[in-house]
Amino acid sequence: MSTPPSLLRAFRPQVQERLYDFYDELRSADDLFWDRTLRAWVATGHAVVSEAVDDPGLSSVRYPDMEDVPEELRPLAEVLSRQMLYNDAPDHPRLRALISKAFTPRAVRTLRGRIVEAVDRIITHAAPTGRMDIVADLARPLPLTIICDLLDVPEQDRPALAAWSEPIAEAIGNSRLDDDRNREASQSMTDMLAYFRELLTRRDTPPAPHTLRALVSAQAENTDQDLDELLANCALLLIAGHETTTHFIGNATLALLRHPHAADQLRGRADLMPAAVEELLRYDAPVQLMLRRARRDLELAGRTISEGQTVLLVGGAANRDPAVFPDPHVLDFERPGGRHMAFGHGPHFCLGAALARLEGAIVLETLLTRLPGLRLDGAAPQWQRSLNFRGLTRLDVAFTPPSDDQGAAMGSGRRCQQDTTLMGET
Numbered sequence: 487m488s489t490p491p492s493l494l495r496a497f498r499p500q501v502q503e504r505l506y507d508f509y510d511e512l513r514s515a516d517d518l519f520w521d522r523t524l525r526a527w528v529a530t531g532h533a534v535v536s537e538a539v540d541d542p543g544l545s546s547v548r549y550p551d552m553e554d555v556p557e558e559l560r561p562l563a564e565v566l567s568r569q570m571l572y573n574d575a576p577d578h579p580r581l582r583a584l585i586s587k588a589f590t591p592r593a594v595r596t597l598r599g600r601i602v603e604a605v606d607r608i609i610t611h612a613a614p615t616g617r618m619d620i621v622a623d624l625a626r627p628l629p630l631t632i633i634c635d636l637l638d639v640p641e642q643d644r645p646a647l648a649a650w651s652e653p654i655a656e657a658i659g660n661s662r663l664d665d666d667r668n669r670e671a672s673q674s675m676t677d678m679l680a681y682f683r684e685l686l687t688r689r690d691t692p693p694a695p696h697t698l699r700a701l702v703s704a705q706a707e708n709t710d711q712d713l714d715e716l717l718a719n720c721a722l723l724l725i726a727g728h729e730t731t732t733h734f735i736g737n738a739t740l741a742l743l744r745h746p747h748a749a750d751q752l753r754g755r756a757d758l759m760p761a762a763v764e765e766l767l768r769y770d771a772p773v774q775l776m777l778r779r780a781r782r783d784l785e786l787a788g789r790t791i792s793e794g795q796t797v798l799l800v801g802g803a804a805n806r807d808p809a810v811f812p813d814p815h816v817l818d819f820e821r822p823g824g825r826h827m828a829f830g831h832g833p834h835f836c837l838g839a840a841l842a843r844l845e846g847a848i849v850l851e852t853l854l855t856r857l858p859g860l861r862l863d864g865a866a867p868q869w870q871r872s873l874n875f876r877g878l879t880r881l882d883v884a885f886t887p888p889s890d891d892q893g894a895a896m897g898s899g900r901r902c903q904q905d906t907t908l909m910g911e912t
């Protein structure tokens with residue numbers, strides 16, 4: 487077996503555009519290898535990633551020792567260490583229990599009308615111009631709107647949450663930031679938590695029904711979490727639910743625009759939407775890797791991982807493994823079986839998967855039905871620089887603006903009758 491190049495190369499802009507060829511290069515050299523540059527094991531094969539996410543010997547605790555964390559990152563790391571994503575059992579299920587009540591398929595279904603309404607409003611606003619930047623106009627504002635609705639954040643406070651969330655997501659997705667950016671991320675986390683503390687303990691306005699704020703207020707006394715833990719996990723929802731879904735909308739739209747036959751197939755077959763959403767998640771996943779640390783010496787795919795070593799599970803590469811997905815670089819909505827890793831697997835399986843699927847399905851259906859002649863426009867799409875997240879910084883599209891009569895009919899809510907089976911329940 488040849489020695490694979492470092493995964494760090496994926497950080498280069500020219501590699502981002504041909505990322506999946508690069509992963510093929512890594513996987514065919516070795517599906518699990520020690521990356522000397524990153525000083526971590528890198529898993530790119532589907533079988534190894536699947537084995538690793540279920541292995542209790544691999545821990546999700548990101549900061550086992552705060553003393554090792556650079557001082558400017560410590561305030562951020564201390565909050566992350568209270569989030570379910572960075573905990574193992576028994577703390578992990580304890581932290582997940584209360585919040586997961588807001589994310590059951592039933593609870594998520596109640597958000598359908600609100601998502602349809604938000605997407606319709608954005609499209610109705612953009613339609614007469616015949617142009618949009620899908621990222622700035624739709625993919626960024628929509629998930630933020632929905633997660634803020636779920637948390638019961640008043641409209642006027644949402645821009646501040648978006649501004650805090652950006653440097654935090656950047657710090658999580660990128661281990662090579664300078665000290666000032668890290669300091670900014672830590673400060674943003676401190677500000678966000680202060681905000682949630684005020685929101686969740688506010689007594690002057692009662693929480694809107696069915697929101698997480700209502701759930702927390704009703705159960706705060708009966709839960710085995712302390713307030714700091716609840717606040718840290720609200721911040722997780724905002725960051726995990728916002729950035730990832732933004733990237734999903736951008737990546738999925740780009741994939742459809744680059745595969746007009748697939749877009750046409752979907753236009754004629756609404757029943758294909760749940761499968762299309764899964765295939766688009768597999769094809770270009772917004773979260774490319776998951777991080778684990780060995781709690782003890784263990785065997786993984788026949789290799790010895792030593793206690794304390796980091797293992798990077800490249801779900802984005804596993805999703806293109808030909809051993810599980812024949813012709814993996816083909817976008818195929820009728821692809822049989824094969825479990826993709828876009829939402830992870832095992833105890834940390836994405837809590838917001840049902841919501842992300844629903845948002846994705848509504849957006850794609852709306853774009854395909856309401857924007858005739860939808861096509862790429864302007865400069866080549868630009869990828870954000872990150873090893874962890876994969877998403878576009880902008881995606882310019884053009885389409886045929888509606889005639890005056892059609893324009894008047896828009897926003898009439900006629901799409902709200904949409905089939906509820908689009909959701910692809912977990």
Ligand code: HEM
Pocket residue numbers: 546570571572582633722723724726727728730731734771772773776777827828829830831833834835836837838839841842843
């Ligand atoms: C397409 C969009 C999304 C993708 C691709 C995605 C991906 C993921 C992945 C891969 C994980 C597992 C990480 C690991 O095992 O280390 C995860 C966990 C998580 N996601 Fe998502 N996510 C998305 C949307 C959302 C949304 C909308 C929310 C909430 C509003 C959310 C909340 C969470 C939470 C709370 C966890 C941690 C679960 C746990 O540790 O038990 N995600 N997500």
